[in-house]
Amino acid sequence: MTELSDYEKCLKSICEYSALIPGPCSYDGGVFPCTWIAKDTGISLFKVRKVMRQLETDGYVKKGYYGGDDDRHERGFCLHGG
Secondary structure (H helix, E strand, O other), X not given: OOOOOHHHHHHHHHHHHHHOOOOOOOOOOOOOXXXXXXXXXXXXXXXXXXXXXXXXXXXXXXXXXXXEEEOOOOEEEEEEEO
């Protein structure tokens, strides 16, 4: 069995997160931050961002963000990802 490429690992991570019920991103419309993917896959954040740009070019993800006020911590937040 061959090892997955970084591209395949990132896409697999997104698919697995999407399949969770309830999903970890159910509050934000499905934004998957690159930091989450990097932590999940063990790939450097720099490489994950590069792969995410390629996944967007290939039509698998759409760049997005979600932000707002966190009432619990009384501060704003913003998630960037695909």
